[in-house]
Amino acid sequence: MIDPNTLDAASPAEEEQFFAVFEHMLANDDGAEAARHLREGRAIFISDPRYPGRAVREHPDGRRELMRLEIASGHLVVERAI
Structure with a gap:
């Protein structure tokens, strides 16, 4: 899990790492979380x-x-x- 609240105090390297992880998560999303929200x-x-x-x-x-x-x-x- 990544926390976008950490970006305010992030160094440029930490920010770059955050967005690399975030982009990876988006590219590999299987829709399970969205389906769970709809079911609930x-x-x-x-x-x-x-x-x-x-x-x-x-x-x-x-x-x-x-x-x-x-x-x-x-x-x-x-x-x-x-």
């Missing part, structure tokens, strides 16, 4: 190349919503169901 009743956020600059919120019941970050308020906003 929590929505997940995923990226989808069909919607650049947006996130997709997927609910346990299968509903999917296209989300965008509203810069002025810092809130995620539902654009539409997909």
Whole structure:
């Protein structure tokens, strides 16, 4: 497990190591953690190349919503169901 809170005090070498581990984790993700969250009743956020600059919120019941970050308020906003 890596802790992103350690980045504030990380040296350049430690930061580089953190991102190397993080990129490795992303490249080898099997989706098990996302599936667990859905089974436990929590929505997940995923990226989808069909919607650049947006996130997709997927609910346990299968509903999917296209989300965008509203810069002025810092809130995620539902654009539409997909």
